[in-house]
Amino acid sequence: MTRRRTPRNSVIRLTTGRAARTLNHPFARREPVLALDFGATSVLVTTNGPVTFEDLEFARQLARESYRFARSLERSFHGLPDGKGVAA
Template sequence: MTTGHAARTLTHPYARREPVLALDFGATSVLVTTRGPATVEDLEFARQLAREASRFARSLERSLHGLADGTGVAA
């Protein structure tokens, strides 16, 4: 899947159940949630996802604002 003008992310928190993370790519959506009550493994996965998303964003910032060799400084 690729990003574009129709791509977005949303978190749907619920008072009586686990949250849902929605990744929308126009006509395609991916929903991320747990199988039941949250576990330590679920939390670790969420933290991994956040770390990798942050790395992805920094890499894109370097591509957009950086030097041709990718050594630019993230905004």
């Protein structure tokens, strides 16, 4: 991850749980929309017009960091009560 050039002026924390889900909405005639749903709160990720190289790079970074996040969760998960699950 690269170092931030500007300081954060706010942080929004959205925690996962039973109501959390992600959905990709591909459209034939416009840019796709990625929806991150957290119960009553939704975050929509899309471009500001025609897709640019920077948009593609952001999408690749998002995919890479999401994969790393999932791997970190897998390493932290101690398993389900029935004994099935990923070992910590």
